Amino acid sequence: MIKHSEQQGFTLIEVLIAFVILSFGLLGAVALQAKAKQASFDALQRSAAIALGNDILQRMRANDSSGFAGLYNGEFSSQSSAGATQPCFNAACSAQQIAAFDKQQWIRAIKARENTGTLDDATVCINSTPVAAGNANEFNIQVVISWQGRQEFSASEENSDVDCGTANDSRRLVVLDSYIYLRS
Template identity: 30%
Template structure:
């Protein structure tokens, strides 16, 4: 009888060890899945950032009249997106090259404001914290090199950070591209 009791006790211990090993494995898989989703979001943001830089580069190639200071003087994200009005350049409103350049930057960086909770542009997806367009030599023209840079807060960093809206510079991701229009 003791032998049978010991054997059933060993079977119970084997089952508990098996359950423990399977539980640890499943927790590892769940953690891997969560990390994969966060990294996928960051990859999506990087793709959006590349699209935005490519869009700005294409617009700069078309609007050579705005290269002198329209693109480089557009302002910060806060001033551009929440500040003063940007001249709407369309068929009904003639614009100078510099006005068109500022409108191009506003349209790509700020996008259309469709209201809270509505995703209407790349900026809604990427959460841009800063951008810059610089020229390597004055006067800026079609033979100059322009450097376009976009910064945003990574999804993984937002989840790990406190609930405050401020982030350290180390928490940002960046894409920089140098072009010649």
């Protein structure tokens, strides 16, 4: 005599439900990994931008002679020509020659960062202004680094007010404000 159970196939349904739950969990883990990779790349870009900004600020501090005001001001991009200037490693150079050499080296650094994929389509704006009218020894320095990000985001109103590079929804920027006191 064969006895038939009314619960035939119940374990198969349990296995299918467990498989669906496991699939959703794995898909969530893959999505989390993709977001973590994007965040890691964004952090790499910001680190590179801050390193470049600090580099030019230190170059400016090293060239703190009279006539400093407009030597570094301007907008540079990764498409700018680095040009050829007199190397100032072993030669005596004027403040203007040192500034031209610093900008040339810095444009090359921006291009090198772009070639590694770190900063795509980078634009840099430098603005030095005297702290007070008639005071030629104290300057506020603002260095803005703007680059093309890989994903779109909504810029804050403060970021929209910064004018450096072409504005769009995937531009990233870092603003470094500093102060320089020139030797007398």
